[in-house]
Amino acid sequence: MLNLFAHPKHIFFVLFVCFIAFSVWIYTIPLFSPSQYSEKELHLVAEGRLVWQKYNCHTCHQLYGLGGYLGPDLTNVYSRSGNNEHYIRGIVKSGVKQMPAFEISEDEMKVLLLFLKNVDQSGTSNPQDYQPEILGTFSLEKK
Structure with a gap:
């Protein structure tokens, strides 16, 4: 009986095919998943990210726990402020x-x-x- 995994080339080929299939799957998920934003709104969100970068907000603030430590994590600032855009505006404009x-x-x-x-x-x-x-990774602390 022929064993597919007897030769290193077979192992490489199987792993390569799995890698390609996984890569295609990962990159096509956004194409088929429903979005709550229109194409124009997605473009505006991307522009907002550029504003975030333009003013170097990431040097002091974090998103998803990544970024600077001088200011607070802003991942959920929108809901923490009670969806109050005026509050966020005031902080940004007045400091x-x-x-x-x-x-x-x-x-x-x-x-x-x-x-x-x-x-x-x-x-x-x-x-x-x-x-x-x-090893430089992070684990979720169970409480």
Whole structure:
């Protein structure tokens, strides 16, 4: 009887086919999953991410526990503030403590708020729930 895994070339071929199939599957998920945003809104969310990067918000703030540690994690700031866009606007425009006041245009503010709303809806993050492992990965601390 012929064993498929007897030769290293067969093992490589099987693993390569599995890798290709998995890659195609991963990259096609967004194409077939329903989105709550229209194409135009998705473009605006992407513009909001560019505003986030333009003003270097990631140097002080975190999203999903990744980023700077000077300011709070903003993953769920939209729901934490009671969906109050005026509160977020006020913080960004006037600044607080170490955060400077930003001279941000109204268009930039709108797309930044849409970006933060999208991030808020996509998940939650509490960095204190995760513990670093010795190999540089993180594990969720069970409570």
